[in-house]
Amino acid sequence: MPSEPLIQLKDVSFSYGPRPILQGINMTIPRGKVVAIMGISGGGKTTTLRLIGGQLRPTRGEVRVAGHSVPDLDAPGLYALRRRMGMLFQFGALFTDMSVFDNVAFPLREHADLSETLVRDLVTMKLNAVGLRGAHAMMPSELSGGMARRVALARAIALDPMLVMYDEPFAGLDPIALSVVGRLIRTLNDALGASSIIVTHDVHESLKIVDYVYIVAEGRIVAEGTAEDIRGSAAPYVHQFVWGERDGPVPFQYPSAPYREQILREPSRAH
């Protein structure tokens, strides 16, 4: 990974009380690249995004974004940094009391002292970029899942951020919407000259568009590399994850008492 990193996580650990979520994570996100963080649910992927966005503070280690140590920033500093970030939430998180237009205009109206004419032009351009210029007057409740995700994407890039973070952008989308959103992520990243982090467990769609992949399991990075490296990996966990095998290092059965013993137990002691 030759280019200068935008984000660096060094030996980062995080826990909720006594429960460790991340343990000694090291990660580098270069400028201009699309990087995926993959792994099964509950593996610590979204926590990593929240650490980068400053919504959580690591219990140990260093999180640096654009040269700033995120946990050490005060509230105004953190907000100044977030103005240069965009985030797409799992189901879009559109403001349900605002139209599509107002949702995309929201960051512009909050942060940029622009005339309404200019706001209208910018919003139209962003909506055009995601193919939804004609849906500007619709309310979020009238949008399909894929359309909501695209509107949220237009909102995330409204301020031309240096970093866009995607939290499960492909969850619950039909194959066409999935492909559209995937291509948009890549195209917009390249057009904006931004960096993107995609947290996902949709292996095949994300491997088509990313430059680099980290695979996280039980709070640790278990594999990393380019899409080709990951596809060709023989490591048991990576192989099971990429090819969706039923059993492997991640067992099908949740830890439990032996089946025979449980099934033959007397009815009164069944539980």
Place this chain on the structure above:
Amino acid sequence: MLTKLAAGLRLLGRSVTDRLWRLGFASRFLLATLLYSGMALRRFGLTIREIYFTGVLSLIIILVSGLFVGMVLGLQGYDTLQRFGSASALGTLVALSLVRELGPVVAALLFASRAGSAITAEIGLMKATEQLSAMEMMAVNPIARVVAPRFWAGVVSMPLLAALFSAMGIFGGYLVGVQLIGVDDGIFWSQMRSSVDFGDDIVNGVIKSAVFGVIVSWIAVFEGYDCEPTAEGVSGATTRTVVTSSLAILAADFMLTAFMFRGA
């Protein structure tokens, strides 16, 4: 036996500690809401919009309830007063009961059920659908943008709604007392005018309703912001808003009445 007693005491202690901690957290939340109220006051359009949702849309329930409460007061008041030959004091009874007590209290209880629960549900659902997180990630403080305008809208709306409740109640009392029963029109209004004091009765009533407005709005925004981001969490928070607000209104009413009207 001793073990059970100790376990019971531990449970009680934990419950009290949890409630104290929550009260402290709610107080810090109120302080943060006041600190970040600049945007709600500077961009007053945000607050006006919330006043429409919390105040204007509560008008129907407030006005209709006020009318019926006044009519019942008219009937009950006449029935009692005429036993002592004081039916002419009906106007005084209706007005004082409403302005001092029933107007602020009943309007606040209705406001908590209609607007308080709606505020909690709205903020709770915004939290559950990550809209508040999205706002934070867009470098917009949700307390300043979402909570403070709703808080101030409640504070502004409550005294106005209580005043309208009292006015409709007096009109209801007039309809029953004068138009239906036949109490003299002039006596009804002149007795009312001579016995209702602006400072002692009306201003104190307004102060009460303003305090209730702060209480209901504070509880409503806090419960919404603090709820578990699940369907069950939002439903529980909405219920808590109505129950806690109602109890807090009645308790505060007793304290305020004790201070305001002692010996009057």
